[in-house]
Amino acid sequence: MDNATLEELAAFGELLDFSRIFMLVAAAIFLWMVNSLVRRFSQKLMEKIPTRRFLILQTSTLITFLWYFGGAYWMIVGILQPPTEMLLALGGSAAVAVGFALKDVAASIIAGLILLFDRPFQVGDRVSFGxxxxxxxxIGLRSVRLSTLDDNLVTIPNSRFITEVVSSGNAGALDMMVVCDFHLALDADLELAQQLIHEAIVTSRFVYLKKPVTFAINEVVVxxxxxxxxxxxxxVLDVHYEKAYQxxxxxxxxxxxxxxxxARPLLNSLSPLTTQIAETHNTPH
Incomplete structure (x- = not known):
């Protein structure tokens, strides 16, 4: 073993002494604790200022991104303080190894940065994905977390949002369009029905009246x-009331x-299939 190799091993050993390992662990715990405090503070702030909920969520997400990136840089450069040559060599080797082993994670992290700045949707949006x-x-470094209306927490890798279609119902706004379908018989009084539906909508305690109420009428098969x-x-005035409003x-x-x-279509008469089933049950054997 030559002197150069011995010097490199000695330098590497100095980087991993007990004091620096302890400082790294302490720094990681500190980063996690501060991030938890930021999230709790933003949650309390949203409860006090619900009209600014989306802005608070988006700001806290950006702060989390910057905090973790800055913290990782500080841990490597400020605590470990590796020589420049070693930093470049280890960085190149680590990039190749991590690139092969964690290519999906790396793709999700890059996609997360794209989502943060391209903003096809924002924290607080109601979205349909598949x-x-x-x-x-x-919106995290690796994945997006989505809470369904059944209160299930769904985790989706960021990379999927880059290649697949996602639709946003409110695009950063508190209000959102809600569509309700009503089916009537062919001989029903459509004008009266439309008036009644309009009355029910505009008198709802969840309606957002600064945007218009519109109707589309069509013939369908029921x-x-x-x-x-x-x-x-x-x-609806707030996306949280979507299902209550509907x-x-x-x-x-x-x-x-x-x-x-x-008259409603199913109140006038039975469908041919239902009539056939009823006749079958009533036929004596």
């Missing part, structure tokens, strides 16, 4: 019969339609 729909609760579909498009509208519209005698 068969998953819910609210973005965090239970193998033609029916009229009235699609009501309106806005339930409120459907419940009150259904009651109003019954009170005013407006």
């Amino acid at each position: 068969d998953t729909y819910g609210e973005i609760v965090s 239970a193998e019969r033609l029916a009229i579909q009235i699609r009501a498009k309106s806005y 339930s409120d509208i459907v419940t009150r519209v259904s009651r109003l339609l019954v009170e005013h005698g407006i």
